[in-house]
Amino acid sequence: MRNLIILLALFLCSKAYSQSQQTALDTLEIRYQQCLGNSHNMYSCAVTYYKQLDSLLNTTLRYLYSSLNTGRQQKLQEEQLAWETKKEEYFKKIDERVEKMHKRTMEGLDDEMISTDNKAAFIKERLTTLLNI
Known part of the structure; x- marks a missing residue:
């Protein structure tokens, strides 16, 4: 009975953490859309959003590693x-595309903004996956 109570408590804590992280993710998305809606410094909006998502991803990973059993930790790792390998490949392709576009476009920051937005979307997808573990 005691073990059942402990398992239930751990499950509820895990669910609460996941929900709080989802709320944080939703809040970041709302702030990002509001920032973009201002139509000023859109590249800065994208960079801030990317950094915040990356930070949330790292926090989520640390939490998961500390809360999972050894077998699930190994699988998650x-x-x-x-x-990470897919991310490196994807980001490299995006950066190469932006480098080519810089030679054809007047506004390099537009290309950088779109690139950063695509990178943020890639991280957000992983974060969403992790929050559903």
């Missing part, structure tokens, strides 16, 4: 390494 393997999945994260595979994701």
Whole structure:
């Protein structure tokens, strides 16, 4: 009975954490859209959003590593390494595309903003996946 209560408490804490992180993610998204809606410094909006998502991703990963059993930690670590490899490849392609576009466009910051937005979306997708573990 005692073990059941402990497991239930851990489950509820995990659910509460996941919900608070989802709320944080939703709040970041709302702030980002509001910032973009101002039509000023849109590149700065994208950079801030990207950094905040990356920070939330790192916080979520640290929490998951500390709360999962050894077997699930190992699986998460393997999945994260595979994701990191995909991220590096994807970001490299985006950066190469932006570099080519700089030569054809007048406004380099527009290209950088779109690139940063795409990178943020990639991180957000991973974060959403992790919040549903």
